[in-house]
Amino acid sequence: MGKTGVIIGREFNERVRKRSFVLTTILTPLLLVGLMVAPILVSRLGPDQKKEIIVVDRSGVVAPRLESGERLSFRPETESLETLKEKRKDVYGFLVIGSDVLTNSRNVQLYSYEAPTLEVEKELSSRIARVVEAEKLKAYRIDSLPQILQQVKTEVTLQTFRIDEQGGEQERSGVLSTILAYLSGFLIYVFVFLYGAMVMQGVIEEKSSRVLEIMVSSVRPYELMMGKILGIASVALTQFLIWVVLIFLLGGVVVPLVAGDALAEGTSALSGGMAGAMGPLSGIDADSLEAFRRVTDPAFLGRIFVGFVVYFIGGYLLYAAMFAAIGSAVDNVTDSQQLQTPVTIPMVLALVVMLAVMNDPDGGLAFWFSMIPLTSPVIMMARLPYGVPFWELVLSVTLLYASFAGMVWVAGKIYRVGIFMYGKKPGLKELMKWIRYKY
């Protein structure tokens, strides 16, 4: 361990002192918190300017009932559109409502000086629709209709429970689980590749600059490889921990500050923004407030955190060993592309399967892919927020770390041969041959 320790020390110090490390470590949480806060800020800055809209209502039904709000103000006029256009150039636009709007709801036009935002369009249409609906309902002559409607109106928030083996019930939220599952699976994927590639580049650098030749007379190649893998692992964990702390600190300070007393509004915008950023998962902010409250449940978060660290380390080690072997076999990064492909495929496959797994976190697909060590880090992280039986976790983690041990042995063999092979670009077959190579 002595020499490996010296190598780990160098890897760690050299990398942590790099300006790029300091920058990404500090900027990433800032960026993330910024992304969370931005929607809140935008929603608060948005309504600053009131938009004045002149309403030319030929039906005489809608205009009186359009109340000016925070963002839009309405002014009914009776003159024709043409004369109004001449006279008033300082307004946002002109809303023309056809005389037959009650029967032909399409006969509504907005003329504006600037392209109307989606928000304005939506608000106008829904307001007019409400007025028209109310008018139509009036025709049925039911007196207490508004009250009835008020009473009938229902919103359902689904609470989901998972029945575990002991027959107990565990509450879990679908929305939150989906967000967390997606996020942690994806993060594992990114981190494993990010730091795995770092290992590969480090090995290639040492090989092409011939530093390795000097070191062979002082260190076993195996120690050299393990030192690099573990050194970069310590860099990764340091960076990750700093990120977690910074995000919680920044999130804890900035979010309430920006949201002010409208915290509820803020949080809903916050998780709405998160969901929006997630692309395929947008439109799930229905019970986001409830979900967000559960984010702060320390036991739940702790479980995810521990799972993340365990699977990240395992996945990283497994892939880093393969990346180290690839790096040792080639002379420069461009040559490594071909050999990287077989390593990349299982990871990309995991990312694809992950989406299916989130729809059915307890199905056969989910089970098998969370057992196969090459895909288990991503898939298990995607399953974890939904709850996974304990024995499955133990089995999957054991398989992952056992296969790491095996992979390191194989990679060490390839590495030993590879670092002194220059010139020719070896194929996968050749690497397999190196495993049985005698030296």
Place this chain on the structure above:
Amino acid sequence: MFRIGNSYLMEIVRVEHVTKQYAGHKALDDVSLAVPEGCVYGLLGPNGAGKTTLIRIINRITAPDSGQVWLDGRPLQPDDVYRIGYLPEERGLYKKMKVGEQAIYFARLKGLSRREATLRLREWFDRFGIRPWWNKRVEELSKGMAQKIQFIVTVLHRPRLLIFDEPFSGFDPINANLLKEEILRLKDEGATVIFSTHNMSSVEEICDHITLINRSHNILSGRVEEIRHRYGENLFQIDFLGDGESLRRELGERFGTVEGGEESSLYDSLRVRLDTPDRIRELLSLVNDRVAVRGFREIIPSMNDIFIKAVEGKLQI
């Protein structure tokens, strides 16, 4: 079995019938040699002869297809390489790391404590006059400068066996001299130095023993002085004052080949090739009779001549 000259010194390295085949060509073919402890041992040979392959085999970087390497009378073990100070031909350092920090790193990998490494490095840096480089990055150094650092790193942990692959390449004459002195100093301190080179002047100056490798074969091994005498051609030079023309004629009749010696304004000079060294007395008394002799010596071939002749296949071995 294989023996070097008359020396019965303890052997530190023995290479026995080593053969190494690469795809397409044989790098080493049945090469044997023995390195006595405490000497400077030169591995000579033209480019591509197999010197580096042999060195890499001794360092266990590559394995021989057949044959065996012994260290201190035992077959070479995997951990033996950690007792060797090895300076590879292709030298490399971490470009972004600072010189001092990097030297300490390599020293620690060789088992020195940080304290000990710093102390020894300071001493070496002072001796080479490179103290100001301590905090520079390697990428700021010239090639020769980086090579000095690597030399220091190689010898810092005072291994008993040092192997340098082409240590002089890339050095200017001044630094090459500095390196020669250091190699001799290491020898005085008891280390055995094996180095490969095609710089022949360094061979005569510092090598005790050599092995000449050509086209993957060991074609010549032995003590430098002994080899030079062994391949002496009984060529003798006489510096004199007197009638050169008649002497030349007379010598030509008695001994055969006569040629002009080194030009000098002070005296004339002739070279005579004898068919056997036994006729030295005959030559001397004849010459002494005819002219005033100012100098008489055997012309011993330089290693450079032997090298070129051996490689070109003109040498009777």
